[in-house]
Amino acid sequence: MQNPYEVLGLKEGASIEEVKRAYRELVKKYHPDQYADNPLKDLAEEKLREINDAYKAIMDGYAGSNNYNHDRSYNSGNTTYSDNESMYYEVINALNRNDLYAAENILNNMRDRSAQWYYLYGHINYRRGRFGEAYNCFRMAVNMDPNNMEYREALNNMEMQRGVYQGDVYRRTMNDDCCQTLFTIWACDTCCECMGGDMFRCF
Amino acid sequence: MFGYVKPYKPEMKIKDYDVFKAYYCGLCKEIGRRYGETSRLTLNYELTYLAIFLSGLSDEEIDIKLEGCIANPLKKKPVIKENPFIMYAADMNAILVYYKFIDDKADGKATASSFLEVLFRKQFKKSYKLHTKKAQNIRKHLETLQNLEKGKCSSVDESAEPFANILREVFLYENLDIDEEDYKKVEEIAYHLGRYIYILDAYNDLKDDIKNGNYNPFIYQYNLIDKDGEIELNNTLKEIDEWTKFNLTFTLSTIVKLCEQLKFKKNIGIIDNIFRIGLYMEFMRIMEGEKSCRTHTKF
Numbered sequence: 137m138q139n140p141y142e143v144l145g146l147k148e149g150a151s152i153e154e155v156k157r158a159y160r161e162l163v164k165k166y167h168p169d170q171y172a173d174n175p176l177k178d179l180a181e182e183k184l185r186e187i188n189d190a191y192k193a194i195m196d197g198y199a200g201s202n203n204y205n206h207d208r209s210y211n212s213g214n215t216t217y218s219d220n221e222s223m224y225y226e227v228i229n230a231l232n233r234n235d236l237y238a239a240e241n242i243l244n245n246m247r248d249r250s251a252q253w254y255y256l257y258g259h260i261n262y263r264r265g266r267f268g269e270a271y272n273c274f275r276m277a278v279n280m281d282p283n284n285m286e287y288r289e290a291l292n293n294m295e296m297q298r299g300v301y302q303g304d305v306y307r308r309t310m311n312d313d314c315c316q317t318l319f320t321i322w323a324c325d326t327c328c329e330c331m332g333g334d335m336f337r338c339f
Numbered sequence: 340m341f342g343y344v345k346p347y348k349p350e351m352k353i354k355d356y357d358v359f360k361a362y363y364c365g366l367c368k369e370i371g372r373r374y375g376e377t378s379r380l381t382l383n384y385e386l387t388y389l390a391i392f393l394s395g396l397s398d399e400e401i402d403i404k405l406e407g408c409i410a411n412p413l414k415k416k417p418v419i420k421e422n423p424f425i426m427y428a429a430d431m432n433a434i435l436v437y438y439k440f441i442d443d444k445a446d447g448k449a450t451a452s453s454f455l456e457v458l459f460r461k462q463f464k465k466s467y468k469l470h471t472k473k474a475q476n477i478r479k480h481l482e483t484l485q486n487l488e489k490g491k492c493s494s495v496d497e498s499a500e501p502f503a504n505i506l507r508e509v510f511l512y513e514n515l516d517i518d519e520e521d522y523k524k525v526e527e528i529a530y531h532l533g534r535y536i537y538i539l540d541a542y543n544d545l546k547d548d549i550k551n552g553n554y555n556p557f558i559y560q561y562n563l564i565d566k567d568g569e570i571e572l573n574n575t576l577k578e579i580d581e582w583t584k585f586n587l588t589f590t591l592s593t594i595v596k597l598c599e600q601l602k603f604k605k606n607i608g609i610i611d612n613i614f615r616i617g618l619y620m621e622f623m624r625i626m627e628g629e630k631s632c633r634t635h636t637k638f
Contacts, residue, residue, distance in 0.1 A: 298592055301595060302588055305620075
């Protein structure tokens with residue numbers, strides 16, 4: 137196995153905060169959603185798997201045993217990061233595998249519903265096509281933690297897609313209505329002029 | 340639950356309009372030929388659109404003839420004949436109509452339903468023989484829907500899923516000349532279209548359902564029932580409108596994105612009109628009252 141620190145672009149012995157930051161950025165970079173219609177999709181998925189494995193290996197190392205062991209137990213006691221965080225990490229993993237059922241199960245078993253909880257739940261709903269629920273979840277996450285750019289981006293993306301569609305409807309229908317109004321005014325004006333009046337000077 | 344999927348006429352080209360009518364009349368006649376004259380009364384826009392959409396993905400040539408009609412025997416109108424997609428839509432119509440009456444009977448919504456159910460049972464059986472697996476799957480989704488309704492499901496999105504799955508089943512015509520990837524897109528489009536229809540229908544029925552004490556997912560999603568069992572809608576109506584607007588527009592935008600990835604060989608004008616304008620205008624019409632675009636309602 138490749139050195140997990142190298143996979144994340146870090147030096148051996150980087151702090152846990154650095155690992156988390158690097159991991160988050162890489163996941164964002166290689167997320168399948170970014171490559172929806174892209175020939176690089178498979179490559180990105182492969183890369184994401186490597187990143188996940190590396191992150192898991194490092195976290196497992198922190199969690200106790202120092203070998204890169206995949207079977208980590210949550211209740212090992214001497215974890216250096218909180219329980220919630222390890223659960224969220226499992227949820228992200230399940231989402232990357234597209235195992236929505238597992239991801240939802242973990243979230244449903246959590247009592248503490250933070251901004252991140254809503255953000256992740258929003259993603260599950262989104263992938264299920266439950267767009268209304270997803271929208272509510274993302275909005276909740278942004279309300280609870282307004283400074284988090286990731287949450288804001290998820291909400292913005294949805295609002296943007298909706299806006300583009302709506303703009304297109306207006307472009308296809310309103311333009312003509314404008315022309316029609318102008319034409320009507322012009323026609324009225326012409327009629328009036330025939331009869332000696334003038335509604336609008338400029339015509 | 341039907342009648343929402345139609346084009347926005349003011350933005351339609353005359354030639355598209357003629358083709359649309361030809362499919363509509365073609366389906367009506369096909370239903371009559373296959374399932375008897377009374378069945379023609381059950382014709383609806385959704386199934387017309389099914390034939391137009393599937394036909395658009397295929398290379399088959401359409402055969403348009405001018406014919407008179409019982410409704411208007413003197414004026415000849417364009418009609419599409421011998422089209423496999425129209426025949427398929429007629430079969431699906433027989434299944435959906437029958438199940439709708441059964442569903443209504445279970446809800447206790449209409450007393451006439453028991454009578455109609457008997458009337459249409461024969462037609463259903465005929466179609467059932469041709470599409471047994473499909474009919475069984477649709478039945479299963481309907482049962483899921485009934486269970487969600489009985490369990491007073493408190494999520495509009497969730498309660499829309501069985502109907503979305505029904506539409507997915509209906510749109511899955513097996514003999515199209517497209518690859519597996521495209522089939523997935525067709526399924527997804529159908530799924531989202533089903534979501535759109537169900538949610539819009541629930542929104543449209545909300546006031547009546549409150550009045551008649553029927554189940555409606557919006558009542559439970561927005562906790563509209565207070566301690567005394569009374570339902571107060573006005574305080575939340577704005578919130579419901581905003582949310583529904585977002586949900587439906589986003590659903591339509593997803594459909595359009597998927598559609599752009601499919602290669603239609605014909606009917607693209609009608610399909611574009613319906614997905615890009617018609618469906619949006621239809622729910623705006625319902626939300627803002629009938630008068631916002633009167634031309635849309637009549638055909």
